[in-house]
Amino acid sequence: MRAVICWFCLVMTVVVGLCKPSFADDAKAPARKGKNVIYITWDGFRWQEMFGGAQEILIAKDAGVADIEGVKRRFWRESEIERREVLLPFVWKTIAKQGQIFGNPATNAAAKMENTHKFSYPGYSEMFCGFADDKGIDSNKKFPNPHVNVLEFLNHRPGFEKRVAAIATWDVFPSILNQERSGVYVHAGPGPIPGNSLSDREKLLNEMIADTVMLWPDNQLDVITMQVAREYLLKHKPRVLFIGLGETDEWGHGRRYDRYLHAANRADAFVSKLWDLLQSLPEYKDQTSLVLGCDHGRGSTIRDWTDHGAKVEGAEFVWSAVLGPDTPALGVRSDVNATLSQIAATLAVLVGEDFRATSPKSAAPLADVVKKSERP
Ligand SMILES: [Zn+2]
Numbered sequence: 468m469r470a471v472i473c474w475f476c477l478v479m480t481v482v483v484g485l486c487k488p489s490f491a492d493d494a495k496a497p498a499r500k501g502k503n504v505i506y507i508t509w510d511g512f513r514w515q516e517m518f519g520g521a522q523e524i525l526i527a528k529d530a531g532v533a534d535i536e537g538v539k540r541r542f543w544r545e546s547e548i549e550r551r552e553v554l555l556p557f558v559w560k561t562i563a564k565q566g567q568i569f570g571n572p573a574t575n576a577a578a579k580m581e582n583t584h585k586f587s588y589p590g591y592s593e594m595f596c597g598f599a600d601d602k603g604i605d606s607n608k609k610f611p612n613p614h615v616n617v618l619e620f621l622n623h624r625p626g627f628e629k630r631v632a633a634i635a636t637w638d639v640f641p642s643i644l645n646q647e648r649s650g651v652y653v654h655a656g657p658g659p660i661p662g663n664s665l666s667d668r669e670k671l672l673n674e675m676i677a678d679t680v681m682l683w684p685d686n687q688l689d690v691i692t693m694q695v696a697r698e699y700l701l702k703h704k705p706r707v708l709f710i711g712l713g714e715t716d717e718w719g720h721g722r723r724y725d726r727y728l729h730a731a732n733r734a735d736a737f738v739s740k741l742w743d744l745l746q747s748l749p750e751y752k753d754q755t756s757l758v759l760g761c762d763h764g765r766g767s768t769i770r771d772w773t774d775h776g777a778k779v780e781g782a783e784f785v786w787s788a789v790l791g792p793d794t795p796a797l798g799v800r801s802d803v804n805a806t807l808s809q810i811a812a813t814l815a816v817l818v819g820e821d822f823r824a825t826s827p828k829s830a831a832p833l834a835d836v837v838k839k840s841e842r843p
Pocket residue numbers: 511587716717720775
């Protein structure tokens with residue numbers, strides 16, 4: 468008996484000894500820092516401009532550019548690296564250096580949507596719900612999305628209740644995010660900011676909203692969406708905020724490559740200013756992740772770059788970018804597959820939550836956007 472006990476003690480000593488290094492590793496693993504996530508989409512913005520800047524073939528009268536010399540001065544540079552930096556300085560000087568960018572075909576990392584429709588409602592539903600539903604989600608009509616989305620999931624998690632919001636240019640988001648069922652605050656499209664205790668800046672924004680000559684019946688101007696989102700952030704301090712910008716898609720459909728570029732350049736500047744604002748606020752500084760993305764691509768020729776949809780070749784390609792305190796600085800990702808479906812679980816994992824536990828059909832988070840040891 469005595470010999471048995473000694474043998475047992477010896478075995479336990481060895482086992483505990485073997486286990487020690489992993490306990491020590493866990494103790495050393497840095498605590499997760501991300502408490503908030505801001506997700507911003509640029510509707511229908513192509514991977515070609517994301518990774519290559521302005522495309523020479525489209526700086527042309529046939530692509531709707533009247534002032535060709537002016538657009539070239541502003542956005543054309545001989546090298547691809549300079550071209551993309553002058554178009555999207557925050558993406559390339561900050562996110563590419565401190566975060567990660569997915570979707571570059573040149574580095575064997577093309578990103579695709581899984582739905583076959585290649586237009587907005589199916590794209591946004593796929594990214595927010597984590598899977599494609601070709602049969603159920605097949606139009607841009609304002610029907611309530613039957614699927615649970617990640618904003619809705621987070622809105623019901625402890626510590627996130629009523630701290631999840633969406634501000635968007637396009638007026639279909641209340642349906643896509645099923646505002647009624649999800650309880651997520653959604654302000655989308657051309658309407659005024661609701662409420663009785665508006666700040667002076669919000670009152671001014673509402674005057675501008677009322678007096679703006681609308682260019683599209685279902686879309687607000689991005690500059691208004693940006694400012695409404697900024698005010699919402701300052702006033703309500705959401706932990707999860709989606710900002711959906713839309714002019715890139717509208718100017719694309721309008722065959723105005725000059726304004727398409729301009730809209731993307733202003734969207735980048737907005738993200739830059741928002742990032743600076745976040746770092747100046749104690750609730751957000753060093754504990755907020757930023758994710759950028761798009762809902763679909765567009766055609767690749769001078770004829771069909773304006774368009775997207777099931778029959779448009781190449782419109783299935785998308786991209787995304789991630790920056791934040793838990794995201795390793797891997798830069799432009801290579802040799803990795805990514806899909807639009809992965810956005811939902813990615814947004815959740817960046818705030819320490821597991822969307823797939825509730826929604827098993829949802830795709831996994833984008834690879835290595837957080838260190839493995841820091842996943843929930
Ligand atoms: Zn479109």
